[in-house]
Amino acid sequence: MKGVRLGVKERQEREREAVARAILDAARDLFVAEGYQNVSIRKIAEKIEYSPAAIYGYFASKDDIFLALAEEGFRMLFARPEDPSATDPIDEIRAGFWRFYEFSKEHPEYFALMFLDRSVPRISQDWQRFGFVREMRRRIAAHIQGVIDAGLFPAGTEADTVFRILMASIHGVAVLHLCERLAPAENADALARDTLEAALTGLRTGIPHTFHSEPCE
């Protein structure tokens, strides 16, 4: 019967998806607990009680699994709730980049995978391909543009430049902290605050002949 056949196919597809999900869940648990380097296909397989080879029926390689986890990370990052306490539009920008910094502390393994890892080359190449990443960046740039239009940055300032500078600044602190390149006594939060503040102040004061970096993509 046709109806039965279709039902079977659908069920099989659901089962496939469930197993794929289980692989990702197991991978994520191990990876959050022990870091990317210490997750092996065999450990994932053991956790889901399959043979290691079975995983390759669902993901072409270990890198593919971590590419999927990186996407998950980007969704987490962007799903963070907007802080409604910010009334000043500059405060909103500040809060946005501060959330980025906090994400790096709350989910260091995700952050490393998304922004640091070089052993999964496809992440560096593909992360801009996640549509929602580009969309999010556009939204932030649009917000910044609004703030520029409101006259809170010197005339002629480019929204994309502002975005990149703030991103680079806060990213620097996050990485220094994550990679433990700060002395134990150094207060990472204070540094993050100060660095963000310095960049914001500098941008609002105006950088000497502001640069025209090429537009994104």
Add this chain to the structure above:
Amino acid sequence: MKGVRLGVKERQEREREAVARAILDAARDLFVAEGYQNVSIRKIAEKIEYSPAAIYGYFASKDDIFLALAEEGFRMLFARPEDPSATDPIDEIRAGFWRFYEFSKEHPEYFALMFLDRSVPRISQDWQRFGFVREMRRRIAAHIQGVIDAGLFPAGTEADTVFRILMASIHGVAVLHLCERLAPAENADALARDTLEAALTGLRTGIPHTFHSEPCE
């Protein structure tokens, strides 16, 4: 004969040192060409025409080899010639951090090992122990202090805070570039310049209630 015995010991020590040097040279060549992840003890051994096990007579672990290379990297970074073209003391600071950025481009593998790698935990823990690193940081902080004393930064600004903020800012750009998290069209140099400039301008303008991060170490 005592004289002979000592001569032999000295020669043996020289030979030991020569082999250790050969190991480091081979490791560095491979590592610069192919990255840390792709250097194996067996490849190093093959390059120096020894058996893999022989290396363990000279270095306790692969990490130890890369700790030594990281030290080499710090020496390279600090050995960069001062740019005498800078007359303005602020220019000197700018030039110093710009050199740091250039180092990240010229020696990406060293940079990654020194400031990014988390798979050689001892580097994160030990890099502050290299005496000359601390010494260098002290010298830079002292120079910044001089600039503060000359009234080029707002009164009450802490030299160490200035150092950390500039470091974090330029470090952020370097990492974004190195980890290929910039779109291909994005101009990393321009971003580095702008980010550094924004931080410097922000610092000179004065950050709202400047932070008192704990002193280093």
Add this chain to the structure above:
DNA sequence: TAGACTACTGAACAGTGTTCAGTGAGTTGT
């Protein structure tokens, strides 16, 4: 010349990502 010291090797261990022939259960067509 016998003994000690040390530098080095080959083989092994336990781990890694990945591939592939083969098995067996479930679904399909007759």
Add this chain to the structure above:
DNA sequence: ACAACTCACTGAACACTGTTCAGTAGTCTA
């Protein structure tokens, strides 16, 4: 109901990895 087919899954293997260790060969000492 039975044969045919499909497809998920496994076990074993391959070529790697870092590291250890018993054993050997060669030099130096007494």
